[in-house]
Amino acid sequence: MKRFFISISEGFRFALSSIWVNKVRAMLTTTCIVIGIVSVTTMKTVSDGIDQAFESSMSMLGQNVVYVEKWPWGFGGGEYRWWEYRNRREILLSYLEPLQRLTPTATNVSATARWNGPVRYGERSVENAGQIGATAGYFQITATDLSDGRIFGESEVQTASRVAVLGATIVEALFPDEDPINKEVRIRGQRFRVIGVLEKQGNFLGMEDMDNVVIIPISAFSNIYSLRWGVQLAVQFENEAALEEGEFEVIGAMRQIRQLDPLDGDDFSINKAALFEQELGGMKRTIYFIGIFLTGLALLVGGIGVMNIMFVSVKERTREIGIRKAIGAKSWEIMLQFLTESIIICIIGGIVGVFLSIGITHLMNQIFVAYMDWTTVVQAVLICTFIGLLFGYLPSSRASKANPIESLRYE
16 A cells, blocks of 8 residues: 555656656647636536526516516517517506406515616716616515615505615615615606615626616606506415416416407416526526537547647657666556656646636626536546546556566667
8 A cells, every 4th residue: 555655656746747848748738628628617607607697586586476468578489479469458557456356376466667767866877777666565576675774665656655765786876975765866857765775686697787776666657657568467476386376367367357258369478487497498508518519529639639648758758667667666556657647737737727717707707697616626627637547548558568678678
């Protein structure tokens, strides 16, 4: 056992010495390994980033919620028949009360309408803020947390009170050095008193800033913009099992509210978070397919390059192999020495690849989502070790089987 560890330490020392002597050759050899590791780590960071963003984004939509809208979200494959959807009747705010009555298993029902426009305070403004008109139930459905102040209640919705709850991005832009509570912001010339500030939520699927919002009572919203473009109704259920049954309940209620004949098709859409999950699942599969192909190709080329260089290294050190065997080195010790060199070359390429991937991950986070954790680094090292073993085996085996007498004669 002692000899084994001594052989490992000597093999490690010989390997580093050989790599240092042939620095340029080693660098060129690791290039494809670097490309392969960058490919596999980038693929995993994007996949992990999508998973992380999906979990946080779905909480923004609310748990166990179905949405009733004029337009479907457009996921799930198939043709998007926009020319049919555009002719549907709008979803009306007046549907809220009968929908609550006809869906007894629902725990909450809310209505929202949206518009993008400027929000101003004094000389400061946010030009493209998401303006949401909502009923009081919106805050319960989205499980929105407040960092300060309070939310508006149903009485304020009924009286069209000019009160507002601001997202963190709006607060940072309009109130960088002061408390926004009880200050007045202007929305389309009308003044709204700030009564609450939302906790920071981040981006929805790494794209839309969910903190760039101002939420006001839907009745006050209708006084500014009207609701001629319809509203979104959200129906929440107690759990996932209730959601599956409740979806049919909502469809039946909406058909009754719309007074559709039994043979008529639905002239509304039922949207839910599962549609995002299906879409992201397809996106992830595409990323995996492309990533695995590029990774496999790069690592194959890199592995072949490592194997060729190791054959050259064995050839150059034939006399050294003969001397070591002549003084008592075992075949497995010779093999271990060259395998160690092959693995070290690959791991160096892997480390360089991981550092490059960290930079790429940071850049990708600016335009999409990516997340790297320690398991990604461990996987990269394991892959490099495997490539070193796989493609270093043949050259190492040839070195271990060399005849010591012929090796000593080699010039």
